[in-house]
Amino acid sequence: EVQLVESGGGLVQPGRSLRLSCAASGFTFDNYAMHWVRQAPGKGLEWVSSISWSSGSIGYADSVKGRFTISRDNAKNALYLQMNSLRPEDTAFYYCAKGKSVASSYNWLDPWGQGTLVTVSS
Amino acid sequence: EIVMTQSPATLSVSPGERATLSCRASQSISTNLAWYQQKPGLSPRLLIYDASTRATGIPARFNGSGSGTDFTLTISSLQSEDFAVYYCQQYNNWPPYTFGQGTKLDIK
Numbered sequence A: 001e002v003q004l005v006e007s008g009g010g011l012v013q014p015g016r017s018l019r020l021s022c023a024a025s026g027f028t029f030d031n032y033a034m035h036w037v038r039q040a041p042g043k044g045l046e047w048v049s050s051i052s053w054s055s056g057s058i059g060y061a062d063s064v065k066g067r068f069t070i071s072r073d074n075a076k077n078a079l080y081l082q083m084n085s086l087r088p089e090d091t092a093f094y095y096c097a098k099g100k101s102v103a104s105s106y107n108w109l110d111p112w113g114q115g116t117l118v119t120v121s122s
Numbered sequence B: 001e002i003v004m005t006q007s008p009a010t011l012s013v014s015p016g017e018r019a020t021l022s023c024r025a026s027q028s029i030s031t032n033l034a035w036y037q038q039k040p041g042l043s044p045r046l047l048i049y050d051a052s053t054r055a056t057g058i059p060a061r062f063n064g065s066g067s068g069t070d071f072t073l074t075i076s077s078l079q080s081e082d083f084a085v086y087y088c089q090q091y092n093n094w095p096p097y098t099f100g101q102g103t104k105l106d107i108k
Helices: none
Strands: A003-007 A010-012 A018-025 A034-039 A045-051 A058-060 A068-073 A078-083 A092-098 A116-120 B004-007 B010-013 B019-025 B033-038 B045-049 B062-067 B070-075 B085-090 B103-107
Touching: A003 A092, A018 A034, A018 A092, A018 A116, A034 A078, A045 A068, A045 A078, A045 B085, A058 A068, B004 B085, B010 B019, B019 B033, B019 B085, B019 B103, B033 B062, B045 B062, B070 B085
Parallel strands: A010 A116, B010 B103
Antiparallel strands: A003 A018, A018 A078, A034 A045, A034 A092, A045 A058, A068 A078, A092 A116, B004 B019, B019 B070, B033 B045, B033 B085, B062 B070, B085 B103
């Protein structure tokens, strides 16, 4: 069974940093692109970032470009999101999700992890 | 950026009836469209990909159709577990992937 488990969320002050992790199991991790999607409480879904199997193709939403960095460690079956210069509008549940193939593009997302809540507030 | 627009925002339907949800793209996305279901407190679940292919384990009462800019998710004979929020997502152009704002399906 494919499992994705996010961790690393919490309460952080504006301007500070946080690193999210996603532990993957149940599939050959380095055969798939991976993605981060966020959802502010009570709001809709917003794609954040994607990374191909080899880390050779990476993309970011304009809202996080230059502040967030996605990475992966295929030896550890792990996905990461380094979030710097956090803003109150970054407050959301952050989900990791598995892509459909090695490439970052042309992906639907399945499955999704349970999410981790990041709250940016002073 | 491709903008995805879902309608209606809220749809009230009685159990056993049919629900029709719409999703429109701001430019053609061929059939590169997915539908997700999200229940309160849970993460989204993939229902449909490539506009009309049901994901593994999804009941046959869920049907997707459309191509280009206009897409429909039809749920025939609604069950109690189907009342949730539904999102469409385009994956024709990346980055970014974009989602619709969601349609809440609730019990009439």
